[in-house]
Amino acid sequence: MDRREIAALLAYIGRLDPRTIRTDEGEARYQVDQWHALLGDVPMATPYGWDARIAAHRHIRTSQYPILPADIGRPWDGYKRDRLSRHTDPTPCVDPDDQAAWTAELIGTRRAVAAGHALPAQDRAITSVHAGPDPQLQKRLREIGSPIPPAARAALAPLRPARAAREASVAQGHPDPLGVRCDWCQAQVDEPCRRRRVGLDGSTRGGALMSAPHPSRLDLAAQQTPQPAPA
Known part of the structure; x- marks a missing residue:
């Protein structure tokens, strides 16, 4: 005052x-x-x-x-x-490699909250249902094209060959079976299928990971993959 x-x-x-x-x-x-x-x-x-x-x-x-x-x-x-x-530091919208700008945005946000010029940022697990993703982060993601920069993705490819093969297949326009949920073994998105054997009493047994997805999952992925327009 x-x-x-x-x-x-x-x-x-x-x-x-x-x-x-x-x-x-x-x-x-x-x-x-x-x-x-x-x-x-x-x-x-x-x-x-x-x-x-x-x-x-x-x-x-x-x-x-x-x-x-x-x-x-x-x-x-x-x-x-x-x-x-009550404030949870939101992810800054600046380049994370720019440490000075990253720190400055965090400090500026905290000062604005403490001074009463901004509302505390609550945990995103609670508020993201209504607030939605940060528009600035969405804009930056569209500019980059992926949460993982191309150079980092190429460097990680030898360490995760299955993921690299999947990304290369999707890039060529093939269906991505891990992009949908498997109705047979109940594997979630991005999880590999598991062997599932049904006993005589109706119970399911097994659980070993499979190198290939179930055929029904392949069919579902093919149905959800946009087809190229006819020439």
Whole structure:
């Protein structure tokens, strides 16, 4: 708060508690200087829940003692701690290889949350259903074309030959059987099929991984693969 805001806050407090009013001009100026020195970094109000007048009103309503600058500064510190405790650092939208920019965006986001200029970013597992993916991250992903850069993908290919063969097959327009769920063995997307034997009592046994997907999974993948338009 600047000096004018401090003076306005003291005038508001004086209307609620006349004991704080200073009638002498020199004493009033000294009071403004004192409060400004202690509360200069505390805002009068923020867009998200903080208002120094509410803190003053709460103290005057619940305490028999005259209000002090600490009775405004203490709730403000608690407000910042509460917001940061509910904040989960979102992934910065800058290049992760640029460490300085990455760190600067994290710090800037935390400061904005603590100062009440931005809402705390909650865990994406809870909020992503409604909030959706970050538009800036989606834009960057479209520019790159893949979460894994081409150079890194090429370097990883010898270490994961099955994945590399699958990506090469999809790039040639072939169906991707691991891109769909298997109705026979219940293997999820990106998981290989498992051997499944049905006993005489109807129970299923087995579970060994298969090198090739079940035929029904291949058929389902072929049905969901867009067919090229006829020439």
